[in-house]
Structures are given as structure tokens and as C-alpha cells.
Amino acid sequence: MKAFADLYADLDETTSSSAKVLAMANYFKVTPPADAAWAVYFLSGRKPKQAVPSKRLRLWARELAGVDEWLFDECYEHVGDIAETIALLLPPAAKESDQPLADWVQNRLLPLRVMEEGLQKVAVTSAWLALNTRQRFVWNKLITGEFRVGVSQLLVVRALSQVTGLSTDVISHRLMGNWEPTPLFYSELMAPDTSDADVSRPYPFFLAHPLEGEPIALGPVEEWQAEWKWDGIRAQIVRRRGESFVWTRGEELVTDRYPELKRLADRLPDGTVLDGEILPWKEGVLPFGDLQKRIGRKTVSKKLLEEIPVVLMTYDLIEIAGADLREQPLSVRRRQLEAVVEQVADSALMLSPRLAFDSWDELIIQRQSSRDRRVEGMMLKRQNAPYRVGRVRGDWWKWKIEPFTVDAVLTAAQPGHGKRSGLYTDYTFGVWDDGKLVTFAKAYSGLTDAEIQQADTFVRANTLERFGPVRTVKPELVFELGFEGIQLSARHKSGIAVRFPRILRWRMDKPPEDADTLEQVKSLLLASKGDPIDVE
């Protein structure tokens, strides 16, 4: 626990990605597999469910620290975080524990969930007295199910890759899917033999970059394939050894939520992996909002299934007959994909059409029908490109009709005026810049009344500080913002100014660390230098 808490502190405080990777690599080099497995588990964003309600923690902490409720509240108001307030308030540890992380998790943390309150109290308070402030903070976050570290999975992968000498692809692949943080898993993760592949595992998704400027810069038109950019949930369907799995990009196994997709997957030939977009579809694509009605449902009613059926709009074939196709060019994968779709002939499996065009201008004209078709624009893919890992520039471009969109984190809010006075409706958003959030836009519109209520509640419950009417909040909520233009600005701390920012949607599916970076936003500057292609 000590080493892990120190690692956490290192990761938490530094703002540099390379320092974070180095800290993790140093940790993994010397940590026994049992602990390292848990560390990988936590660092890659997995966390145990809440074991103890924070209300109880507050009470026990107050008793132990001899602090009245009002005084606790004063502290909490100042600190802005319950886990941290408690960690700081408790009396110093009697004797610091040197129990390893795996022990802490397996023998102290996991049993908490099934304990009755009295025993929980004994277990938690005795844990507190064996930990220093930094360790208590990590412990409190773990037992309240709120553990979060400021590292992306990519950084964890880089660190593990540095330690093992394995490529980041192999590590990413092994980290996907369902696994248990056991020493065995960890040794498999670090194993030099890379011929493994868990039956359920999807491949790391190949992600597109936003197109900067006009497509003409991409070169000869015949080297490219164009498709619509569907507004759904990115997913892979895996069929291996008689089993079916539906994975979304958040690496969530959602097979049970989409019986239509399960049914179609069951009909795929063994050893097949399809890549595509889950779409709500009824004689055409339904609004994304309809899909949201299905996203959270673990069990789906017959009625909902009839009202909002989904399909997989497939556009890539990553594995066929058990063979990894990723090194094959897109043109080859596409031919085989078409054959699979034809062979399966299931209404829930649709083939994302290739758009016919002989010049970029033709494509520009077709693209203007995007809104009517309820698509977000176009995807441009290089015909001879392999299926790559992650967001690699050059081969896949998303060419959205919304000229500029950015996923940003809510950092502050203030009350609105008029009919919304009293509600926190004026928001400030930040994007990441080397580990910290810099303010890049303010936006006032775009949420539904229900969402505004929800955001208001969040702001009140998660205020860090007040400056007059403005409250800064815990950076937790991610919103997709759209804007019309972007330019350099010396007046803004971020160095850029955007025109007409508005909220497009609340990205409840995104953790804050996955919001965009200032660098990504700045890359849009290039795009804005050309004339806007979109005519609206």
C-alpha cells in the first residue's frame, strides 16, 4: 500500500506525461506480481464498487478525530473532497503498515462490502490508524468507489511496454476485456510470448483524427474510401470458439444489453471480429437520444426492443477464421467484410456503404446532405492502410459537419439570468494541457431542462471554491462543445479564442481524463485557416 500510495502521489502531482510513465515504470520494475496486478487494475481505470457509504466514513472519522460536525463541515468546505478531508483530519498513524497492496485489497478492502456496519467500523478505523495521510487518501477513495488517477490507459500501457520491452499493441490487447487482477494475469500480461489471445478479447480500436483543412490535402482521390460518419456507439463484435461478445469502445462488455446483436453474433462464422457502430435503426437511423435510452439498460423490455431496435453498422473486419487481419490493407478487409455480411444475412448487420466519388468536390457536395441523413459527416480512410492501434494520424480521418467540436471538462459555473436565475447554467470549460485543465470556452446553451437541473445539483455538491457568484467544481463532467471558429488569442490563458461555443451534448460516457487536450484544440486552428467547407 505504501509504494502504491507513493506512486499515486507522484502521478497526482506531476504535470508531465513522461514523468508519469517513468514513475509507473519504476513502480512496476520492483513490485511483486500480486501487487502489480492490482496496480494495473486501478491505474487502468477499473475500481471496486463502493464498499462503505461516505456518510459512515464521515461519522467514524469525526469520532476518531474528536471533531464536531460543524468543524468537519468547515474543513470539508475548504478541502472540497470527503476522502481527503478525512485523511487530513485523522490523528497521525500509530504505526504505519507495510502490508502489500494485494493484501490490503483482498483482506481489508474487498471483505468490507459484506460486513455489517459494526464490523466495518472496526475494520475501517483500524485501517486508518495504520496508514499515513497519503495512504489514507488512496484507501478512502478505494473504499468509496471513487478512486481515479490522472493517467490515461495509454500511459499505463507505455509504462508496461517500457518495463517488458513488448510493443504497446500487445499490452493494449492484453489489457482489454474482462480480466481478474491476479498474479497469473499479471505474468500473462508481461509474458514475452505474444501468441496469446483470450477468447473474448476485442482489438484496440483504430480511431480517426479530425480532418484539418480540406480533403484535397490528402492527395489522390482514388487512394481513399469514403463512408458516412455514423452517430452511434463504436463497437466490436467478437465470435470465437462458439461464444459471442459485444464490446464498446469504453471496453465495456455489453452483449446482454443488445439481444439483436447477440443473435447476429451467434450466426457469425467462428473466429470473426467485426468493427462498426451500434445504431438505433428503424427504416433509417434514429436520433442518438433514442440510443441513450438503451445504453444504461442491462435488461431490455420487449417494448423497448420493438421501439428502438439496434443494428451494427459494420465497416471493418479485423479477424476472420481466427486470423488477425489488421496488417491487411483496408481494400482487402473490405472485400472480405462484404462477403461476411452477405453470408450472414441478418437484419441487424448492415454494411456501411462506400460512397461513390471521382473527385473531392463530388464528396464535398455529397457531404452537404449529412444533416438530412442524420450522420455526423464523413469518414475518409486510406485504401491501403492497415488497421492501426489507437488514434494514429494519417490513415483515418473524420470529417465532421459540425466544423469544430471538442470534448471539454466542466470546471466552473455561475447562476444564469432570467428564467434560469438561481440555477447554475453558465458554464466554464477546460481542456487538458500537460496534466492540468486550462479554460478554453464558456457556454450557456444546449442542455435540456432536466440536464440543467442535474448539472446544477452537481455544481452545488462538488464546489471546490467560490469567487463571488462563480463556483469552481470538481473536474468530473465532460461535454461535447461545438463552435464556429477558432483563433489565436493573447488575451486568453489557453492562447485561443473560439466563436459561438455551445454545448452539443453531455458525454456521460466519458471520464474527464478522456476529454480533449489543448494541443488537439490547437490543431483545429489549421483547419480554420481554410474557408469553412460547410455551407450553412
Added chain:
Amino acid sequence: MSEPLITLTGDGLYCPQGAFHIDPWNAAQYAVVTHAHSDHARAGSTQYLGATPGLPLLQSRLGTDANIRVIPYGEVLERNGVRISLHPAGHVLGSAQVRLECRGEVWVVTGDYKLAVDPTCSPFEPVRCHTLITESTFGLPIYRWDSNSDLMSRINSWWQTNKAAGKTSVIYAYSLGKAQRLMASVDSSVGSIFTHGAVENVTRAYRQSGVALPPTYPVNEVAPRTKPWVGGLVIAPPSAASSPWAKKFEPASDAVASGWMQVRGTRRRKAVDRGFAVSDHADWPGLLTVIKESGASRVLATHGFAQVLARYLREQGLDAGVIATRYGDEEEGAELAAEGEG
């Protein structure tokens, strides 16, 4: 009850019987100053009284032509029947608590103080009194400092790690007091210590006063081409953070040394690699210890979380209140204000 020994006027704390101010924020006839920080020692008063060890610092703050009289700690001076003496506050070099006695009634104004170990100044001495006016910058129970040796060993290991990685360690600390405490407390065998001009000036005054400090190299006096600071420790005031001046130390790891670094949110907003909660103010247990040892039956808290401390003390059965001075514009108090909570 007799007339209070100290009242609050628009110019600051005032002793009517003795006709003098303590740390006035406007020009006064006679100013007793607790220490040389800018929110306590302000230029313009006709006459000053301070503690002997702080003279060079007071001179550089108030100007060499200021009329400053100093007395050793513990020596009593009488003014209009009020007996005045100064006692070590452990805050910075020459920092003093002010003890006033008149007709058997004793008041103490602590000024800023700390109980933590600091090799650059005399340690805090408890003084008994009837009424205590105490600072309360960190008057919340979440502020409990780690021991000086823990803090310094964390700084040392940060410095060592950076050095091993070929980086310069840059630590931002208030140039009067904190900077000298750091240079005197870190393990100077790790590497050389470099100073920002503002830090070097004060350091010179400390050395003049006979405080033993390891050698320091002013950044503006070394040849920049050779980058002599690589692997070293650079001590600079917080205002130098993310300035062009700081750029030249790249590749570097930076840190802030301030009590506010106790809280994660503040650490993260500073956007430096490390935050070390090293403070020259008392933490919560320190405040309570001093209040208890003073034996005061009445306590007035000022600066920082005064309301919280006063309420807590009232619940402990003391007669406690708040006195609204304007101290706290210096270093740590100022940072809090900048954070929007002051």
C-alpha cells in the same frame, strides 16, 4: 472591566495607554513591529521598535533612514506606564511576540509564529498572559504539519531523484524566511544551491546577522552557458514561477513550499510537479498548544480561519472572538487570497 490594553483602530492594533501601534498598516507615530514581512512592517511610521536579531531585515524593508530602535528578546521597555517586551515567535529571523503589561494586566500579540523546527531563528517561547491575540492563518484541524525532518527528507529525495535524472530542482518559497529555512535544512551535500536575486538579498541579511547558511550561488552571477544549476537546487520566490526567468532551468522539476500545499486541490492548481507543506505559521495543533500554554482566559484570533478557531475555543469554554486585522497579505496569506478564499 478596565479599559482594554489593545483596541483596533483604522490603522491597526493600538495601545491607548502606551500610545503606540503594533504592526500598523498605515503610518503611525510609534510602531512596534513583530517581524519584517510586508504585511507587518510597513514604511512611513515615525518611529519603530523591533527585536534585535531582525534589524538588518527591518532596515531593508523600511529603508535605512527609518528610525528603528531594537531591543533584545526579553528586555522590558516602558512607555507611558505600559511595560513592553518582545519574545521569540519562531516565524522568521527576528520575529517577535509583543507582551504588554499595565497595572497587572498582561496582553500578548503573537504576530506570526510557528512551533516547527527552524535553524534560522530563535524558537517560539510561550508567554503567559490574560489576553492573547493570536494569528490563525491555518486555523483548521486539517492543517497538521509533518515533522520538519519528514518534510526535508521528502525534499531531499525529490532533489536527489531529479539530479539522477539530469534535472534541475526549482523550489518556490517566500524569499524572506522560508527560503533561508529551506537552504539551512536541506541536505546540501546533494548538490549546489542557487538563488533568485530576491532570495539572495535576504540571505545576505541573514548571514550578516550571523545565521549559518550553506553557500549559495546567485543565478544572475553564474555563467549561464555552462548551465551550472543542472542537478542543483534553485530557490526562487513564488512570483518567479512560470516566468521566462524559470525557463532557463529546463529540464527541471518544480515544487512549491507552502502550508497551503497540504490540500491536494491547491497543489494541483499550482501546476508544479510537487507541493511541500512547509509553513512558517503554526498548524492547528500548534495554535491550540500556544493558546493553552499562554494560560489566557481571553483569546482574539486574527488572520485566516479566525472565525473557526474562535468558535472552537468558545466551545472549549474560553472567551474567544475575532479581531479583523489586515495581516495576511504576505506569502502564505496572500496565496490564500489569490485562491479566492481570503
